[in-house]
Structures are given as structure tokens and as C-alpha cells.
Amino acid sequence: MFSDSLSQYIQQDEPLASRCWLKIGGSASYYAEASDMEVLKALCTEAHRLDIPVKILGGGSNLLIRPGSVDALVLRLVGEFQSTTIRENHLIAGSAASLSDVISKAAEHGLSGLEHLAGIPGTIGGAVVCNSGVKNDDIGSHVLQVHAIDREGNLHTLNRDALKFSFRRSNLEDVVITGVEFALERLDPQEVTRRLQANWIVKKAAQPASSARVGKLFVEPGGSRIVDLLDAVGMRSTAEGGAAMITQFPGFVQVNENATANDVLALSNRIARAVEVQSGIRLRSQLRIW
Numbered sequence: 001m002f003s004d005s006l007s008q009y010i011q012q013d014e015p016l017a018s019r020c021w022l023k024i025g026g027s028a029s030y031y032a033e034a035s036d037m038e039v040l041k042a043l044c045t046e047a048h049r050l051d052i053p054v055k056i057l058g059g060g061s062n063l064l065i066r067p068g069s070v071d072a073l074v075l076r077l078v079g080e081f082q083s084t085t086i087r088e089n090h091l092i093a094g095s096a097a098s099l100s101d102v103i104s105k106a107a108e109h110g111l112s113g114l115e116h117l118a119g120i121p122g123t124i125g126g127a128v129v130c131n132s133g134v135k136n137d138d139i140g141s142h143v144l145q146v147h148a149i150d151r152e153g154n155l156h157t158l159n160r161d162a163l164k165f166s167f168r169r170s171n172l173e174d175v176v177i178t179g180v181e182f183a184l185e186r187l188d189p190q191e192v193t194r195r196l197q198a199n200w201i202v203k204k205a206a207q208p209a210s211s212a213r214v215g216k217l218f219v220e221p222g223g224s225r226i227v228d229l230l231d232a233v234g235m236r237s238t239a240e241g242g243a244a245m246i247t248q249f250p251g252f253v254q255v256n257e258n259a260t261a262n263d264v265l266a267l268s269n270r271i272a273r274a275v276e277v278q279s280g281i282r283l284r285s286q287l288r289i290w
């Protein structure tokens with residue numbers, strides 16, 4: 001059991017559905033919000049001592065949660081982890097800062113590099129772990145340093161040469177990211193804001209509204225467009241149980257309130273199989289599954 005000093009932070013059997021974009025899934029066996037480093041470190045150390053896995057919930061825009069219990073301590077970072085500081089052409093963001101707030105702040109200060117990420121939901125931590133991005137650019141290309149805590153509760157500063165980013169992946173899956181330092185280019189704030197707005201308009205037209213129960217099902221495959229692959233197998237509008245592909249936003253899935261993670265997985269597997277048979281291309285799931 002968690003020690004008395006930490007039990008005040010812990011909730012048991014905490015429902016998670018409302019905290020992720022798809023709004024489905026079960027509960028966390030343990031759930032806590034950490035607002036400063038001391039509490040976060042203590043929670044990680046204690047979870048390690050008790051042999052309880054730790055999972056981090058960012059904005060929940062890339063999570064598919066199964067029904068039942070997530071047997072872990074699910075941590076959400078708040079408070080000091082939501083801050084953003086600017087020093088010359090460096091922007092230092094807490095991992096729980098919203099990606100869109102950070103991009104706007106960078107633009108306001110005439111710091112260019114992140115504006116192509118406009119419209120991607122979620123937090124800095126989630127974006128860096130998933131190396132989120134658009135076709136020709138990803139967040140990892142602009143990261144100088146990552147501050148993190150390992151599962152035993154030890155603090156680390158990972159410099160550029162220790163960081164590995166590949167297409168929608170990083171080598172940061174097993175740590176808790178607490179902060180990220182970006183190296184950006186100084187430009188006229190009006191020009192950065194103009195680029196940000198232009199990217200945002202394009203993105204907004206290409207993805208469903210944030211109010212919908214939606215998720216991005218597949219990583220965009222290199223060399224082919226997801227829309228062409230779906231059309232080639234006649235699956236742009238296919239459905240499985242309570243999960244359906246959104247016809248006007250190819251590659252995005254929408255669920256209804258009766259959907260389960262299994263509906264989403266069945267849909268995803270059926271499409272991936274058909275695409276592989278038809279084109280030889282192996283689609284990779286974008287969603288992280290708990």
C-alpha cells in the first residue's frame with residue numbers, strides 16, 4: 001500500500017474515459033495528479049518499491065483504453081509541469097503544457113520552428129514521446145534537451161545525442177518526461193504568427209472537431225497517402241461495432257458511447273489486413289493502447 005504521506009494524492013479505481021479523446025475505457029487501479037517534482041519523484045519511487053507500473057496521461061488524444069482496470073499508477077502532471085519559459089531563442093516547456101499554448105507563445109516571441117505543429121492536440125510530453133508532427137517535420141527535430149524521471153525515481157537530463165527520434169517514435173517511452181527544451185529560430189513575430197495561422201487553417205480543415213469522440217487510427221505511411229490506401233480497399237467509411245471511420249477525414253475513427261476498445265482494434269486490424277493484402281503496405285497503429 002502507498003505510504004500515509006502519499007495516500008492523500010492517490011485515488012483508487014479512477015475512471016479514465018472522460019480524460020481521453022475517445023471517451024471510452026475503464027479505470028486506473030491507482031490515479032494521482034502531481035503538481036511538483038517532489039511529489040512526482042516520491043510517487044514514482046513508491047510505485048517502484050511496490051512494483052506498480054507507472055503510466056503517464058497527457059492530453060489523452062492518442063490513447064485507446066481497454067475496458068476494466070488499467071493495473072498501474074496513472075499519473076497526470078499539473079501545476080509546475082504546465083509552465084513555459086523563454087530564454088533567448090530557447091523555449092523550455094513543462095511536459096504538461098498544452099502543445100497549442102506553447103506554439104502560440106513561441107510565435108508571440110518570434111520563435112520559429114514549432115508552428116507546423118499547429119492544430120495537433122495534446123501536451124508537450126505526449127507530442128515528444130510520440131514524436132508528433134506533420135508530413136515533413138516533427139517535434140523531435142527541434143528538441144535540444146529532455147528532463148525526465150526514470151521508473152526508480154531518478155532524475156535525468158537527456159541531451160540531444162541521447163535522444164532518438166524516428167517517424168512518430170522516440171526512445172522516451174520508458175521515462176516520465178518532466179520538461180523539454182527547444183532550440184528555435186528567431187524571426188519577426190508577425191511572420192511566425194502568420195505561418196502559425198496558415199498551418200492552423202489547413203489542419204483544422206483536415207481533422208475532426210475536438211468535441212467529437214475521435215482518434216487518429218494510423219500513422220501516415222511514408223510514400224503513400226492514407227486516403228488512397230483506404231479508397232483502394234473500399235474502407236474509407238467502414239465500421240465495426242461502435243467504431244466507424246470518418247468518411248470526410250480519412251484515417252480518423254469516431255466512436256459512439258457503446259463502443260469498446262475491442263471495436264476500435266477490430267476495425268483497425270481489418271483495415272490494416274486489407275491494405276497489406278492490396279498494397280503490401282503495413283499500416284502502423286497511431287494510438288497507444290492501455
Ligand SMILES: Cc1cc2nc3c(=O)[nH]c(=O)nc-3n(C[C@H](O)[C@H](O)[C@H](O)COP(=O)(O)OP(=O)(O)OC[C@H]3O[C@@H](n4cnc5c(N)ncnc54)[C@H](O)[C@@H]3O)c2cc1C
Nearest residue numbers: 056058059060061062063095122123125126127132133177
Ligand atoms: C484530431 C486529432 C488530430 C491529430 N493530429 C495529429 C497529427 O497531425 N500528427 C501527429 O503526429 N499526431 C496527431 N494526433 C495524435 C495525437 O494528438 C498526438 O500524438 C499528441 O501529440 C499526443 O499527445 P497527448 O498529450 O494527447 O498524449 P496522450 O494521448 O495522453 O499520450 C500518448 C502517449 O504519450 C505518453 N506520455 C504523455 N505524456 C507523457 C510524459 N510527460 N512522459 C512520458 N510519457 C508521456 C503516454 O503515456 C502515451 O503513451 C492527432 C490526434 C487527434 C485526436
